[in-house]
Structures are given as structure tokens and as C-alpha cells.
Amino acid sequence: MQDLENGVWHNKPTRFDHSDGSLHVVTDEQTDFWRETHYGFTRDNGHFLGVETADGFTAQLRVRATFEHLYDQAGLMVRIDERNWLKAGLEFSDGQALLGSVLTVDRSDWATGPFAGNPMDFWMRVSLADGVLRLQASQDGKHWPLVRLCPFPRSARYRVGPMCCTPERAGLSVRFSDWSLTPHLGKPLHDLG
Structure with a gap:
């Protein structure tokens, strides 16, 4: 397992700390990841700590x-470059924290919906192999319903890890913990374990 302390920052936040097996981040002002769709602008200044991996992996973490x-948003990111990435987690919109994902292959989409669990403490998991990405979210780190299944560009190397940003402000405090990066779990699609 690759430790987050071996990750490389894309837009290192002014305030962060590794301690007690956790990563604590406080977001800088007006940070975001987005490419063109609907809003017409491109932003690539959100905070992302990426651990390098080859194809065929599963990564998961806990977000508080x-x-x-x-x-306001925090979760997990898989990234090849500025034009090819996925971010997923909870995002505050329409007066509540919604479970969402943004897939970007030249342009960003946005898929969002309600999250039944505690929005201040949740888990995210991404599995990627052979150009297929599977995204899951969990309330407890044990039961993993499907959030998204989608094609994702093939690459010899990816970066994966925690992501957070605040397009409208600064100061979101996020604690990431229980990080793991393993070979692809290879579970059937409806195995929620």
C-alpha cells in the first residue's frame, strides 16, 4: 500500500498536516476543478494529493x-492530466450536501444525487481497470453501493488520492483517513462488500 505521505500535491494548500494516520487540509480561497461545460470556464486549482499507480487498482478513503x-466539496480524485480526470465525493449544493461525481474527458459533466448517510463522515472507493471506472460510496466503510460506472481513458500511469476545494470561499476543514490503495478488487458489479 502506498502511503499518502508519498503523494504529490497538485495545488498544495497553504494549510495541511499529516498526523495520526490522517491528512488534515484547510482549503484555500476559490479553488476548483472544472472544464467548460455550462459555466464556460476552466479551473484547475483545487487541492489534490495524488499517489501514482498503474492500471488495475482500487483506492478508498474516509472523509470528514x-x-x-x-x-464546498471533498472526496477522491483519479487524474491523468488537466483534461482527463474524475472527482467524486460530497458537494454542498441546493442547501444540502449531495453525493456527486464529475467526469472530465476534455469537458466536465456533473452527476449528483442525495446521500442517505451522515454528510460529515463518509467513505469513497474507486476501482479502475482496462478503461472501466467503478465509483462507490459508503456510510460505514463496509457496505458500498454503486455511484457510477463509466469508461475512463486508458493510461500507463494514474494519480489517485484525496481532493477538496471551495469555489466560493476558503476555509473548509477536511480530515482524510483510512486510506488504502490495492490491486483492483475484481468484485462482481452487484457485490456491495
Whole structure:
């Protein structure tokens, strides 16, 4: 397992700390990941700590944060470059924390919906192999319903790890823990374990 302390920052936050097996981040002002769709702009200044891996992996982590302002977000990212990435987690929108994912292959989409669990303490998992990405979310780190299944560009190397940003402000405090990066779990699609 690759430790997060071996990760490489894309837009290192001003305030972060590794301690007690956790990564604590406080977001800088007006940070985001987005490419063109609907809003017409491109932003690539969100905080992402990426651990390098080859194809055929599963990564998961626990996220704790208090989402309060429009577009506050934290979760997990898989990235090849500025034009090919996926971010997923909870995002504050329409007055509540929603489970969402943004797949970007030249342009960003946005898929979102309600999250039945505690929005201040949740888990994310991504599995990627042979150009297919499977995204799951969990309330307890044990039961993993499907969030998204999609094609994802093939690459010899990927970066995967925690992501957070605050397009409308600064100061979202996020604690990431229980990180793991393993070979692809290879579970059937409806195995929720």
C-alpha cells in the first residue's frame, strides 16, 4: 500500500498536516476543478494529493468535513492530466450536501444525487481497470453501493488520492483517513462488500 505521505500535491494548500494516520487540509480561497461545460470556464486549482499507480487498482478513503457553503466539496480524485480526470465525493449544493461525481474527458459533466448517510463522515472507493471506472460510496466503510460506472481513458500511469476545494470561499476543514490503495478488487458489479 502506498502511503499518502508519498503523494504529490497538485495545488498544495497553504494549510495541511499529516498526523495520526490522517491528512488534515484547510482549503484555500476559490479553488476548483472544472472544464467548460455550462459555466464556460476552466479551473484547475483545487487541492489534490495524488499517489501514482498503474492500471488495475482500487483506492478508498474516509472523509470528514462540515459542508456549509455553495460548492464546498471533498472526496477522491483519479487524474491523468488537466483534461482527463474524475472527482467524486460530497458537494454542498441546493442547501444540502449531495453525493456527486464529475467526469472530465476534455469537458466536465456533473452527476449528483442525495446521500442517505451522515454528510460529515463518509467513505469513497474507486476501482479502475482496462478503461472501466467503478465509483462507490459508503456510510460505514463496509457496505458500498454503486455511484457510477463509466469508461475512463486508458493510461500507463494514474494519480489517485484525496481532493477538496471551495469555489466560493476558503476555509473548509477536511480530515482524510483510512486510506488504502490495492490491486483492483475484481468484485462482481452487484457485490456491495
